[in-house]
Amino acid sequence: MSEGTIIKALSGFYYVEDNGQIIQCRGRGVFRKNKITPLVGDHVVYQAENDKEGYIMEIKPRKNELMRPQIANIDQAILIFSAKEPDFNPVLLDRFLVLIEFHQIIPLICITKMDLLLEEEIKTLKERLSVYERIGYEVIFLSSHTTEGIEQFRSIIGNHTSVFAGQSGVGKTSLLNALQPGLELKTSEISTHLGRGRHTTRHVEFIPIDHGLIADTPGFSSLEFNELDIEDLAWTFPELREKGNDCKFRGCLHDNELHCAVKSAVKTGEISGERYQHYLQFLAEIKDRKPRY
Template sequence: MPEGKIIKALAGFYYVLSGDETIQCRGRGVFRKNKVTPLVGDEVVFQAESNTEGYILEVKDRKNELIRPPIANVDQAILVFSAVEPGFSTSLLDRFLVLVEFNHIKPIICITKIDLTNEEEYEEIQQYASDYRKAGYDVLLTSSETEEGVKDLMPYLEGEISVFAGQSGVGKSSLLNVLRPDLELKTNDISSHLGRGKHTTRHVELIEVGKGLVADTPGFSSLEFTDIELEDLNYCFPEIQEKSEECKFRGCLHMAEPKCAVKDASENGEIPSYRYEHYKNFLQEIKDRKPRY
């Protein structure tokens, strides 16, 4: 049986890339019975009589999957955040980073619209970029308008399946339009009333950019820590995980425990105070989560 990768899901059809051909497929009823929904990025086994009449027979094991956006087997996430319009939010970025880290996906931080910043705003963004680089993250400062820094993304995309993710209106589609002008993806200005952009991407699709595959996604409407447990959170903050090895007690949650190296590092500036505050807030959020039955 032939095999391939789902590169687009739309209106009940799955478009499977196999070799140089794309075959339009439907899912067999067995998926509904087994509660398996094929996702973009899935490696599948299919049968087809023509390029428009195929059926997916099997979805192979996934190395990871995201619910919003619905995509599987992602290598890395380009987390797109604007410097302004909408304003840069470290809390929202850290929430994205936790979810990406938890799913064993490499995050790359891409801060857009730097051409719109004034001197003070630009210096603040530079400081945040420095903080996240010290934590071990790759950070790119870009402008789709001037194209500054955008081409620096290309080496990261080569040979990888990447998802572009971030809140609406930050310029994900604009970035992709610079990387591949022929795409002509729709973009929207920020609503002055709502202070955020409308979703301009309606479905998930893997598209070729350079020598990699990139997913432009409809964005995230929810960012809840539904599957993350208290002991997992430590591993989703690289600098906290590294420093926790110096804590006196094994299993330290870095809240009220004595001789906590993480608390000390936050107090003396080794770990940015806002990162530690977000860690504590997220930990409390997980503690307050209603149990699932």
């Protein structure tokens, strides 16, 4: 028996890296029976039939996991959004942040394609994103075309295991190519009819960048809150989580309750009204969800 890490999953095969050697493995039948899916990032015990093929026998305990994208044991999630083509979408950003916060993964916000904006548009966008910086999120503005911000971005990768997430067409693949020339990963143009990119990444795979690992993932444009209960949602908004301690009633949902410290902070501008509206939108969505059995 040997141990390694799954660095790619494709067509029912799991590619396990063990001291620089890649072993193509299948999962044991017991995983399917118990409805357990090995994920990229899993630390596993495998049994090799030869120096190239084997079977995954055991999955080590995970510190975290995501199902969209399917990945485990992540240090940080880099949320990639474009300034233009497609336009920056704050509702979608907040949906991503809710999911990442819920799984207690460190989020970083990355805005690409800054070279497509005029000077006044850049100023407006940075003012809009300053809300997230005040909350405590790190925000990086960059361009794969002009290489603006690329070295700053490289420094935050460090020796971490990171996952890229965001809409398709925002420049995730172009960013990887800019970080490591020679990758020559396939990119795609934005569909003028749909206003979004076509998926160019078909599977989850770790790509080594300097001393770290980045998982390039298939792009997607929506997220469901199936894992969250209504009591969980406010916790995933750091500013609501902090201010909620001052609410008069325990378990306050910051919706219709009296003496709510969060609603008071929204009125004074201490909490972003836009973020609060997104919170209410997500809260209504969770309330309207069909009961889980």
